[in-house]
Amino acid sequence: MRNAKLDTRSARARLPLNKSGYWVAIVRGFALGYRKGSKGGTWLARLIDKEGRRETALGPADDALEPDGLRILDYTQARANAREWLASLSDKSDIGPYTVDQCLDHYIVEYGRRGGKALSRVEGSANAFIRPRLGKYEVASLTAATIRNWLAELAAAPPRLRTRSGEQQKVRAISPDDPDAVRRRRASANRILHILKAVLNLAYREGQVKADDTWRRVKPFREADAPKIRYLSHAEAQRLVNASSPGFRPLVQCALLTGCRYGEIVAFRVSDFDRSAGTVSVRSSKGGRARHVVLTDDGIALFEIQIAGKTGGALVFMAPSLSPAGRQALAGLPERPGESPGAQPPCQVALQPYSGSGGCCYPATGTGG
Numbered sequence: 001m002r003n004a005k006l007d008t009r010s011a012r013a014r015l016p017l018n019k020s021g022y023w024v025a026i027v028r029g030f031a032l033g034y035r036k037g038s039k040g041g042t043w044l045a046r047l048i049d050k051e052g053r054r055e056t057a058l059g060p061a062d063d064a065l066e067p068d069g070l071r072i073l074d075y076t077q078a079r080a081n082a083r084e085w086l087a088s089l090s091d092k093s094d095i096g097p098y099t100v101d102q103c104l105d106h107y108i109v110e111y112g113r114r115g116g117k118a119l120s121r122v123e124g125s126a127n128a129f130i131r132p133r134l135g136k137y138e139v140a141s142l143t144a145a146t147i148r149n150w151l152a153e154l155a156a157a158p159p160r161l162r163t164r165s166g167e168q169q170k171v172r173a174i175s176p177d178d179p180d181a182v183r184r185r186r187a188s189a190n191r192i193l194h195i196l197k198a199v200l201n202l203a204y205r206e207g208q209v210k211a212d213d214t215w216r217r218v219k220p221f222r223e224a225d226a227p228k229i230r231y232l233s234h235a236e237a238q239r240l241v242n243a244s245s246p247g248f249r250p251l252v253q254c255a256l257l258t259g260c261r262y263g264e265i266v267a268f269r270v271s272d273f274d275r276s277a278g279t280v281s282v283r284s285s286k287g288g289r290a291r292h293v294v295l296t297d298d299g300i301a302l303f304e305i306q307i308a309g310k311t312g313g314a315l316v317f318m319a320p321s322l323s324p325a326g327r328q329a330l331a332g333l334p335e336r337p338g339e340s341p342g343a344q345p346p347c348q349v350a351l352q353p354y355s356g357s358g359g360c361c362y363p364a365t366g367t368g369g
Helices: 009-013 075-093 100-113 119-134 144-156 179-205 234-243 249-258 297-307 324-331
Strands: 022-027 030-037 040-049 052-060 279-282 291-294
Touching: 022 075, 022 119, 030 075, 040 075, 052 075, 075 100, 100 119, 100 179, 119 144, 119 179, 144 179, 234 249, 249 297
Parallel strands: none
Antiparallel strands: 022 030, 030 040, 040 052, 279 291
16 A cells, blocks of 8 residues: 655655654554654554554665665665564464454455565455455454345445545445346455455465364355446547546556556567567466567557657656545546546446457557547
8 A cells, every 4th residue: 555655755855854753554453654854764564553652763765775675674674674573472472362353454464475466455355345344353253144234235336436545434235136237246355365365365374263064154145246348439448548648648548458457568668569470478467477469560659659869768658646546536537527536437447458460450640530
């Protein structure tokens, strides 16, 4: 989970000196901190529980030097080190039963160690949906019925909306008579169940619980992960591009022409494009495997426009913002024309990777009509 004040060196440079430090909560009672000094900042971790207050220095921040993960830490590395410190405290104390909260702490550390690509999503889901309801349970005392009830509550709950810290959680109303809305809620619940099962499986592998049949008996909702797929027509693709802001438009064009995911597109470098072969290399996909995407003539034309004057290591597409809110703002698309933000759109567009020679047949130059 990101923090606007601490996650980049430019943001930290604007902070005034503060001896008490700047803190961001990770879970209740546990926080990551940053203390700024005249010669640079230091990452801290703090735990406040029934045993009192404990604090440790994690290492220097990457305010002046590039992070190496050992001596110099960036924000993500500092969060991972803070989790390891918390896990070490739990291992040393070894007091009381092994709870789901403790299991989550250990899993997140292990997930970060093995290079998991969805660390922020896993942490966010754990903090929002697993810890409040199941965190205090002993892993050994969990029952299949408890997990099933929790899963049903997740599916029945309305979707959460982005809410300012300290405010009451905002939600979006859905109709229980809308079968696709019900399917989406069940699909979301299934994804969180998958995280919970991965967490509990770690406890089983580490010998913290003697059997894993409790959560194995809990099955996800059936036929929840298969949305109705409708392909955009050429005219619809053209309107989507025209509605995008100029800074975001090339990324939309690339998505339509290649079927690549957003994270793959913003990671493209000039050296990934092979003009003679008519391909672009995806170095690291969601599944962790590299692949080549064969480009149409329109795709080749788009890449040639974007790489003009750039060196081999330069990014092909410049994205002004990578945050979810930034993506919506960059696209310049209202959630529904004529309605206020927060309204449910009539449909959602998700550009899925295409296994053929490219995405839809869309011209790379001009805006069309």
